[in-house]
Amino acid sequence: MKVSVFGLGYVGCVSAACLAGRGHEVVGVDVNQVKVDLVNDGKAPVVEEGIGELVADVVGSGALRATTDVREAIANSEVSLICVGTPSEPNGSLCTTYLERVTEEIGTALAERGGRHTVVFRSTMLPGTCLNLLVPILEKAVGGTAGVDVGVAVNPEFLREGTSVRDFFDPPKTVIGQLDVASGDVVAELYEGLPGEVFRVPVPVAEAIKYADNAFHGLKIGFANELGAVCQALGVDSHQVIDVFLADRKLNISPAYLRPGFAFGGSCLPKDLRSLVHAAQRADISVPILSHVLPSNADHLQRAVELVERTGKRKVGLFGLSFKPGTDDLRESPLVELAERLFGKGYDLKIHDANVSLSRLLGANREYIETRLPHLAQLLADSVDEVLEHADVCLVGTKDPAVLAALPHGDGPVIVDLVRLPDAEARRAEPGYMGLAW
């Protein structure tokens, strides 16, 4: 394919050279004449393993050249990859100035050129930037409609500085956020034959994935380092701990616990987090990530309360009470905490949990419920229907099949989904459905 690459920084230079290496005819565009001259001399404007040899090769063979002339590049290409910088503003917000400028320049050049061209954004940008900010700029400059007259896609890259050439040829995945199928097809063709799964998703999903990835990577590093510091202070070899931790592919390095859902609770996680953070504090070790896990969890629970408040309704039903499906353990159940907050705010509450009946509450649980939620007995309903008849808004905190089968669609009570119901995707389009974090 004939490709223009805008921005010859780390991402643009590596993308341009690697695409040229895969047989595409590539022109790199940058406002910086020095970078353009370097490329045309067969030299890489960035230092990266393997990039020097690759640029020399592909410039020598004529597969890659560079220019500062946007019109000339656009006139001679069918697809543009935008790799300009998106730095932080002093207040932390994303600077989109370079993106806006280059989008307008490309649009103006396309208006003169005519014919279909696909604009592919590689730069990291917050969800909504492409459709709400850049597409209108492009459409105005082109004088046409995105998805019809000009293709648009978002294609974040997952190159790590230092190994980006290798990463290009062996990516962890390829993400194509497509405005329309034809735009997505163009991007897919660019990378055809590369390993890794290809995900074709809506544009804002592609934008968000990059943030999910980078936030998680930062979180992983921070977690490991805090854990290391605590272990060190306690005289434990953190690397031995993490070796065993990493070997657990069922619960640790796995999809477990990584889907948005309700707050956690139970008799272990809150207690153990509290004592670990306490031990760190006693050793004068600052652990901001670990010490904010419980506050984060409490804020998430509060989101459920706020959803109920937003409905303006007072008669509330709650399905589920124990901390986990299939148990009657109520100790530190987040649903008990939720019930308590709603009760405290004067909501007219009815609760059903098939696993919880007062007669089955023994020992620790009985004591727990008596101190934490003494009014539970009056609030418990024996059947799903009793709750449905009572409630104007239903909080669903369980995937109990009897509850799922009884939940109405459409006209019934407002459904506040805490568990991502199996039919959540269809329900999301219905009025009267609220997902907790989706």
Ligand SMILES: NC(=O)c1ccc[n+]([C@@H]2O[C@H](COP(=O)([O-])OP(=O)(O)OC[C@H]3O[C@@H](n4cnc5c(N)ncnc54)[C@H](O)[C@@H]3O)[C@@H](O)[C@H]2O)c1
């Ligand atoms: N560096 C990385 O490893 C990395 C990894 C993942 C994602 N990203 C993202 O990729 C994007 C680019 O990052 P980078 O590190 O390559 O940036 P960079 O700052 O190294 O390079 C950006 C280049 O764009 C050029 N440019 C600016 N405006 C232009 C215009 N109107 N026309 C043509 N060229 C223009 C600049 O002169 C510069 O050479 C950012 O959104 C960044 O967040 C970077």
